[in-house]
Amino acid sequence: MIFEFIKYLKNIKKKFLLIPFSVFIILLFITLYSWNEAKNNSYKNSSIQFDGIAEKANLALISQMLGYTQVLIGAKSFIYTNKNIVTRDQWNRYIDNLDLSKSYPGIQGIGINKYVTKIEKQKHINEIRNSGFNEYNIRPPGEREEYFPVIFIEPFINRNIRAFGFDVFSESIRREAIQKAIETGQAHATGKITLVQETSKDVQNGFLVFLPLFKTYEIPKTKEQRKELIYGLVSAVFRMNDLIQGIFSEKFENFNLKIYDGNSKEKNNLLFSNLADDFNPKSEFNRVFIEDINNHTWTVEFTSTETFEELTKSSFASLLLLSGIIFSILISLILLFLISLFEQTKNVLQSNIDLKNTQMQLIQSAKFAALGEMAGGVAHEINNPLTVISGKAYKLVRMAKKNQLDLNIVEENAIAIENIVKHISKITLGLLTYSRESEEDHLDFEDIDKIIDQATILCNEKFKNNGVELIIAKNCQSNSLYCSGIQISQVLLNLLNNAFDAIKNLNNKWIKLDVTEDNNNIFFRISDCGPPIPEDVKEKIMQPFFTTKKIGEGTGLGLSVSRGIIEKHKGEFYLDKNIKETTFVIKLPKYLEKKESA
Template sequence: MLGKKLDRLHWMHWLVILLSTILTVLAWKTSKETLDEKVENKFKRESTQIIELVLERMQKYEDALWGGVATINSHDGNIDYVHWRSFAQRLKLEERYPGINGIGVIHNIQKDQLNSYLKLERKQRPNYKIHPAHSEKEYWPITYIIPDDINAKAVGLDMAHETNRYTAAKKARDTGKAQITGPITLVQDSEKTPGFLFYAPFYKGDIPETVEERRKKVVGLVYAPFVFSKLMQGVLNEKNRHISLKVSDQDSVLYNENFQESSRFDNKPLFSKLVSKKVYGRTWTFDMRTNQAFREANVNAQPMIILLGGIVIDSMLFLIFYMMGRSRRKAVEYAELKVKEADEQRMIAANSAKLASLGEMAAGIAHEINNPLAIITGNVRVLLKLLAKEDVKNAKINESAKMIHDTAMRISKIVKGMRYLSRDGSQDEVKAEKVSEILQDVVDLSSEKFKRQSVELSISNSDESLKVDCRKIEISQVLVNLLNNSYDAIKDLETKWIKIEVFQEDQFCVVAVEDSGDQIPEEIKNKLMNPFFTTKPAGEGTGLGLSISKRIIGKHGGKLSLDDKSANTRFLIHLPIHSA
């Protein structure tokens, strides 16, 4: 107990460890907050850059459209297919404008102009037609679109047939500014993914001042079709980005990288941001989230290194203080060890003295008893021979003579057993012994005492051939001690029985000694096998029996234990089985 108190750290030691821990946590927290702020600023910077790149690219596309308007105006507002193709080829769309699907011309045709328009266009393209049919009062057909091979399905398509196309066309006409449509699917897109059209209006002469004049003087639109996914590939290279993007126009999703099937998807993004921007008459919402690439690129072990380093330092401080505490209790431990050794020596000496006294007493008793016993035995044998020779038929005499002989032999056997069991067998040679024979010797010595007190003794042996390597005398002494303890515990009870059970458990022979007494109380179980601990009245027990028995069984490689699962008092002896 004193040793445990000396092990405890002084409050000053705890104070030092506490202050060191607080400094560690503060350093870790400051480092982590600084790093988190740095990473968050990086996300803000990259997300802003994404939007700027998209808007910058849209501006570049708008410049191309106004370039087309200027080209048409240079031809007095009327450009044919050949000149438009020449203009589009000079733009080098794939090289300078990645993401664009083409560039074309849409004319605004009133109903009274339709026949003359078709006649003019069919001079160079006999199969040219406007499609599909609709109920509007005007037409906005695509006259030219370059490159024409991938956009063939769009030639002649009338913008007035569909709401998003038509609405944006009229808005571009009325405002005189570039406009984009709401989400549509391009007729030339085989994958049917979201897209849009980008319009720039052109008029007879300069852009009129009023809406009414613009409606009268509008000639048409220079336009570019876009598949949104191709636009994003042209603007932003996903492989080089650490932010995944989703773009929506109201409830319609135009582009989406934020889906679980993506290899870069992060189920719990470090940062996310929603930004809405006005883009040529529409509102695009940018949903930006960090992905796995962002997480991997911004892994920084500095805060964890600081924390782990602090923990190591605190642990070392604790270890140093603990070792200091241990050094203070070494003297106490040494003293306790010497006291324990002295107790053990006292226990061994007491047991040896007890065995020596018993041995001397047993030898004296045996000498005193054996001489007259030999005379009695000899005379009984002579008597039995005479009775047999004279052919005496008196059964009572024969029976009495035989009883005297058997009793004398039993007394002799008990005396021999007392002499055998009362000597010190610790120096005997270890031999393979049958457990059944050891038990029989012990029971023969104790059975008469049990009979006198009406104690029922029973033996159950599952295997008579079981052998153990042991010093027979020592194992016998342990069993005698257990039987005597059981006898003392139950002799005054109403129900008195003792059961000895022998069985094999794995590689051990188990001898169980159980009596009719109740289970031993919890408060004394842990003390039961301590030297000099006894529950018997003063003068009736030294408290050495179980302690010495445990020591003997331990020396044989076995174990002596109390069976906690039994309702009665039950001790178990485990001894290694002899291997032939």
């Protein structure tokens, strides 16, 4: 067909080909331009949508952190209300009433750090030991001028017990935040640290937020006064993974999140990432925020996930490109067709030559049809329809030669030819279906009548031509079956062809396909009028490579492969030895669990 089209193009003058070619190039350029604009607009829309998601998520992060700061301010007011004298029980009840796990998810604990000088150290230790903690000591050991040990932390369980007595002023990152908090009188967050609460399991990055407590309710006005009147600290403890999980309780479906300590996105500064270590998937969209978290800088980076990109990807641009190319081709072909008509009108005097060309094309078409019959192996199934088409086409050609074309007759014959072509197409489509690999066919609810039709379409004509009566009896209420329809049809077709081979030389020939059911199963029974299978053959008939046919006769799935297909469907395939006629039975469950058949 393609070679004929190329030959046809060669017969048209080049100057006429230039017109449809030029139109095609122009339309193609318009299509590509429109496609590029649509793709850019789709990208912009996705980018705007992602920015909205990132801004909303970042706002949730900032709002939650502000909420934690309010918790510290409230705790500070509680301590001042009690004139800086708070017992362990009072602190426990106060924090317990806050219900941190529900109202402020993600916070590890709220603590009090008392300011202790070198001179006051031993007195402080004795006071704590006398309150019931005999082994209390300030950690890490060593003599220092100033200490800020953790004296209260709630909830006082599990990991938080490890922080009791720890001097937060002994470590440089914590000390820097404490000094800034005292100098400004405001809450200050530390940089990236490893909390003393960490164990050898599930180690996370962390940080602290310190709010200074002064001996006076009012914040002293000068730095010197604030240093002189410092009483202690109220602190919030955070483990980054727990914090982010508390803020973003849902899974990270639309974005990946990374938080860095400071302004630089260096690996050493990474506070949190929902991605595995060293895994940096390529993202189409990203948004970076520089945020002040309690007077400490965080760099918050959101990047799009593959899920988001797939959900927001528009198919409009691709459809526009495809439809534009098809439209360009169709318009060009229409112009080519119009030019062809013009050429034919111009050369009407050469009708005899045109007729010869038409005859050659018909001969060539017949050759292709013959090749198709041989390649497909379905000569019996399409021979008669092709004969009818040929007769009607010949009738139309004769009328055309005599200039006696009647539109009604042309329409009637065209409709008849179209219906016959549909029938042939159905046969060849069935042939293509059965010729392809079917190992990966998915299971679904298939119409039983369709399964039978797919199995019989390729053998009906052969049966008729050889005088074989095919009896189909469906005696079941069920209309569908959970299976691979193609595979079941293949098995049925194989059994029907085997039955045909067994009875084709008999006088009165019939094959019966019977469909029945019980509560849980559908039964397909294929029986024929042929002689019974010998007992010695019955024992070997299901074995691989066993056949009773002569060398070179017949193809198909083979009974052993057919049985394998049925068993994969959790069914049974066997020869019914209790019936006189040769009868093969396919037993399939009506309902099959998908997890079993995947």
